[in-house]
Amino acid sequence: MAADPQPPEGSPLAGVTRPALFASFLKMGLLGFGGVLPWARRVIVDERGWLDDREFAQLIGLCQVLPGPNVVNLAVIIGARTQGPIGSLIAVSGILFVPVALMLAIAAFYASLADNVHARNAIAGASAAAAGLIVGTALRLLLHARPPPRGLVTGATAFVAVGILQWPLLWVITVLIPAGIALEWRASRTDAERKHAKRE
Amino acid sequence: MSSADIVAEIAVRFTALSLVAIGGINAILPEIHRVVVDVEGWMTSAQFVELFALAQLAPGPNAMIVALVGWKVAGVVGALVATAAVCGPSSVACYIAWQWADRLREAPLRGVIQRALAPIAIGLIMASGYTLARGADRSLGALALTLLATAALAFTRINPVWVLLAAAAVGIGGLA
Numbered sequence: 001m002a003a004d005p006q007p008p009e010g011s012p013l014a015g016v017t018r019p020a021l022f023a024s025f026l027k028m029g030l031l032g033f034g035g036v037l038p039w040a041r042r043v044i045v046d047e048r049g050w051l052d053d054r055e056f057a058q059l060i061g062l063c064q065v066l067p068g069p070n071v072v073n074l075a076v077i078i079g080a081r082t083q084g085p086i087g088s089l090i091a092v093s094g095i096l097f098v099p100v101a102l103m104l105a106i107a108a109f110y111a112s113l114a115d116n117v118h119a120r121n122a123i124a125g126a127s128a129a130a131a132g133l134i135v136g137t138a139l140r141l142l143l144h145a146r147p148p149p150r151g152l153v154t155g156a157t158a159f160v161a162v163g164i165l166q167w168p169l170l171w172v173i174t175v176l177i178p179a180g181i182a183l184e185w186r187a188s189r190t191d192a193e194r195k196h197a198k199r200e
Numbered sequence: 201m202s203s204a205d206i207v208a209e210i211a212v213r214f215t216a217l218s219l220v221a222i223g224g225i226n227a228i229l230p231e232i233h234r235v236v237v238d239v240e241g242w243m244t245s246a247q248f249v250e251l252f253a254l255a256q257l258a259p260g261p262n263a264m265i266v267a268l269v270g271w272k273v274a275g276v277v278g279a280l281v282a283t284a285a286v287c288g289p290s291s292v293a294c295y296i297a298w299q300w301a302d303r304l305r306e307a308p309l310r311g312v313i314q315r316a317l318a319p320i321a322i323g324l325i326m327a328s329g330y331t332l333a334r335g336a337d338r339s340l341g342a343l344a345l346t347l348l349a350t351a352a353l354a355f356t357r358i359n360p361v362w363v364l365l366a367a368a369a370v371g372i373g374g375l376a
Contacts, residue, residue, distance in 0.1 A: 033259050034364075062297075064223065072290070077298045088291070123250050128349070132363075134328050136353025139353075147322075151316075151319035154316070163328075
């Protein structure tokens with residue numbers, strides 16, 4: 001049986017209307033300069049009170065494990081909890097459509113500036129920094145997660161295969177994900193046996 | 201290749217990537233780069249990184265880079281198809297997973313899978329950073345900007361948009 005798609009009585013999510021749902025996700029998408037997640041927390045937890053901090057953190061944890069853009073996944077789930085599948089569509093449209101339209105307008109404007117030397121220099125500088133932001137994101141995640149040696153091996157393999165050797169991603173992860181799960185599974189069994197042995 | 205062929209190619213390639221974007225869009229950037237730069241030759245590596253920088257400067261989710269890549273190779277239709285292809289399948293998967301979330305929480309394999317995926321996702325994001333840096337860093341000044349931005353993001357809580365704007369200003373000064 002699937003979980004009940006309706007939130008329990010009394011949950012703040014039960015009374016959210018479709019326009020409010022759309023407007024809230026539109027706001028997160030439009031204010032999300034340099035990342036939508038901080039704004040998502042602000043709107044969902046502080047402003048609307050739809051979730052508390054703990055619920056929000058749990059939901060983000062789930063969104064990060066699932067494939068796809070994290071904030072789009074967040075929109076899918078919050079939308080589903082308020083209005084079912086239609087709610088998911090409304091929330092995802094809110095967070096995607098207007099930013100995409102704006103993005104295209106910016107891109108068209110940038111294309112008209114393509115021959116301007118200052119614009120080219122500015123974007124060269126921003127490009128270099130943008131690369132660093134992603135390296136920094138990875139570093140931050142690494143310092144936060146502190147994976148065990150087996151995790152360092154699978155992570156380093158992913159980096160070398162996809163980044164340096166530029167092998168096709170689908171091949172790499174078809175091998176790497178089962179291998180990672182097998183290593184992790186063996187480690188969890190060894191841990192359990194060790195605990196068991198200690199108890200005896 | 202006609203525009204319709206390009207759009208079809210984007211739809212097929214990006215739909216497949218949607219379901220393997222563990223850790224989000226940043227995990228599939230090297231693959232998008234490989235397809236549009238190395239395999240199809242639709243743009244140079246430097247142009248790809250410029251689009252990425254533009255996407256970072258604009259508001260909206262990380263998925264905006266995908267819309268820009270679609271726009272660059274096939275106009276507005278390309279942008280819409282690319283965005284739908286990357287967000288659609290993962291959203292459906294997310295909806296299904298959410299309905300089963302309570303049951304999944306008790307599954308013994310869930311923790312194992314989560315711990316196995318996390319370092320792989322980090323490795324893929326690192327690969328994205330490396331791919332972007334190779335496209336962007338054509339001078340020592342640019343390399344220095346990359347390293348400074350890396351440090352700013354890894355060790356401070358500064359909003360990344362300020363880092364990008366500062367780097368753009370340095371770029372106008374002719375240092376990148």
